[in-house]
Amino acid sequence: MRSPVFIAALLVAVLLDSAFLQVLAIGGARPWLFPVVLAFVCFNASKPAAWWAALGMGVLYDLVSPVAAPGGTTIVVVGPNTIGCLLAAATAIPLRGVVFKRNPVAVGVLAGALLLIHQVGWFAAWTARGWLGDPVPWTVGEVGSAMLASFWAACATALLGVPVSYALDRIEAWWGFPAVGSVARRV
Amino acid sequence: MKIADRPFAIAALLALFVSVLPTRIVGGVLVDVSGVVTALLNPPAHVLQLVREWLRPPQHDRGPDDPVMRELLRERDTYRSQWHAARQEVLELERKLEQAGAIRRADPSGAWRLVDAAVGMSTPAAGQGIVQLMTGTALGVAAGDVAIVRGDLLAGRIGPAPDRLTSTLVPIGHPGLGRIDASIVIDEQGQGRRMPVQLEAIGSGRLACDVVLDGGVKPGMLVRLRDASWPKGAQGMVLGTVAEVGRKDQQPLRGRAIILPVIDVLTLAEVTIKATGQSADQGSRSR
Numbered sequence: 001m002r003s004p005v006f007i008a009a010l011l012v013a014v015l016l017d018s019a020f021l022q023v024l025a026i027g028g029a030r031p032w033l034f035p036v037v038l039a040f041v042c043f044n045a046s047k048p049a050a051w052w053a054a055l056g057m058g059v060l061y062d063l064v065s066p067v068a069a070p071g072g073t074t075i076v077v078v079g080p081n082t083i084g085c086l087l088a089a090a091t092a093i094p095l096r097g098v099v100f101k102r103n104p105v106a107v108g109v110l111a112g113a114l115l116l117i118h119q120v121g122w123f124a125a126w127t128a129r130g131w132l133g134d135p136v137p138w139t140v141g142e143v144g145s146a147m148l149a150s151f152w153a154a155c156a157t158a159l160l161g162v163p164v165s166y167a168l169d170r171i172e173a174w175w176g177f178p179a180v181g182s183v184a185r186r187v
Numbered sequence: 188m189k190i191a192d193r194p195f196a197i198a199a200l201l202a203l204f205v206s207v208l209p210t211r212i213v214g215g216v217l218v219d220v221s222g223v224v225t226a227l228l229n230p231p232a233h234v235l236q237l238v239r240e241w242l243r244p245p246q247h248d249r250g251p252d253d254p255v256m257r258e259l260l261r262e263r264d265t266y267r268s269q270w271h272a273a274r275q276e277v278l279e280l281e282r283k284l285e286q287a288g289a290i291r292r293a294d295p296s297g298a299w300r301l302v303d304a305a306v307g308m309s310t311p312a313a314g315q316g317i318v319q320l321m322t323g324t325a326l327g328v329a330a331g332d333v334a335i336v337r338g339d340l341l342a343g344r345i346g347p348a349p350d351r352l353t354s355t356l357v358p359i360g361h362p363g364l365g366r367i368d369a370s371i372v373i374d375e376q377g378q379g380r381r382m383p384v385q386l387e388a389i390g391s392g393r394l395a396c397d398v399v400l401d402g403g404v405k406p407g408m409l410v411r412l413r414d415a416s417w418p419k420g421a422q423g424m425v426l427g428t429v430a431e432v433g434r435k436d437q438q439p440l441r442g443r444a445i446i447l448p449v450i451d452v453l454t455l456a457e458v459t460i461k462a463t464g465q466s467a468d469q470g471s472r473s474r
């Protein structure tokens with residue numbers, strides 16, 4: 001996989017996720033682009049490249065997600081999104097042998113599922129930090145509604161994933177993925 | 188799942204380790220790194236926000252169609268917020284005037300000046316309850332000055348070596364203040380009969396003293412300062428209240444009273460200091 005292409009796609013995803021995709025929100029459900037990119041990379045890149053991509057994506061999303069802390073300060077924690085992305089990658093990489101990666105519907109639905117798995121890691125990481133005394137980025141006692149919002153976001157992400165994965169499939173040649181069955185792909 | 192890439196395994200473990208590190212260890216660095224990243228991403232994100240707002244304006248932007256009515260509503264909201272701000276300021280000034288008057292009536296000698304001090308870091312973990320104040324020697328604050336709340340409630344003493352713009356407040360109940368001579372006021376409403384006691388900190392911000400078992404000490408009674416080593420202007424001020432009176436374990440014929448400080452400094456945003464030092468810039472923030 002060509003790193004500059006992935007970095008460009010990652011930056012586009014983080015910009016659209018943080019500043020634009022709210023325009024597609026219906027009710028409380030808003031789509032996210034990063035699970036679609038993560039699914040596309042995990043299904044096409046070599047395994048080491050997919051792992052590194054998930055790690056880099058998680059770290060970047062953590063760095064742009066400050067959390068308000070008591071006293072009017074903000075804190076930045078590298079971990080919740082990183083763990084979430086690594087969990088999602090750990091789910092997606094073994095599935096690449098059984099998914100029709102050229103089927104936009106399959107990739108879109110899997111992107112929604114990956115967002116749910118990412119959210120499990122995200123909640124787990126913040127809950128662990130909450131036990132250590134850090135503030136958690138949801139209202140205490142409202143974790144159920146926060147997870148329900150994640151479910152609706154996953155549905156919206158699956159819908160967005162269909163056209164986006166189709167578009168990504170059109171530019172697959174730019175990414176420089178290894179050919180099917182190559183040694184690098186099987187590492 | 189087998190991860191053959193050793194550098195990746197190290198990086199992932201490092202990320203997992205950082206994810207559980209307390210923010211006081213890595214928080215500052217991460218906030219700086221995050222600031223750099225967001226500074227690079229903010230300009231294109233702002234353009235995207237503008238496009239998003241153009242495509243789908245926020246609901247609250249949709250006011251009445253009539254521009255005159257829209258302008259009237261805007262002016263109404265502006266003056267309403269100004270009225271609330273002015274009202275809050277008046278209430279704050281009234282509170283300060285009342286406090287200053289009470290302190291002056293209690294000690295008319297005038298050998299001091301009052302300095303308002305904003306409370307900085309006051310987290311329970313910060314220096315075992317010591318509170319940082321955002322005022323210092325520039326305004327005449329000296330080591331050993333007393334901090335007061337609501338006229339005659341003692342919050343604590345200024346710690347050693349205050350800086351020019353900052354100082355520390357050692358709260359009542361902190362072991363750093365040592366033993367404190369005080370009086371339990373047995374008859375606050377009547378003759379003001381007092382029982383002299385010596386207070387010592389026993390942890391968790393509480394104080395304790397020996398008392399005569401049948402001396403009339405009861406929970407709820409006020410404890411006032413009577414210690415020659417404290418500033419003259421602080422004598423007679425309220426240190427705390429008697430929380431409980433019991434039999435002393437080692438000497439069953441004597442009693443032991445537990446005293447709770449009347450002020451919990453960890454909940455304060457501002458205290459008034461009776462400053463006895465020389466001010467570097469006379470007049471500012473003093474009354």
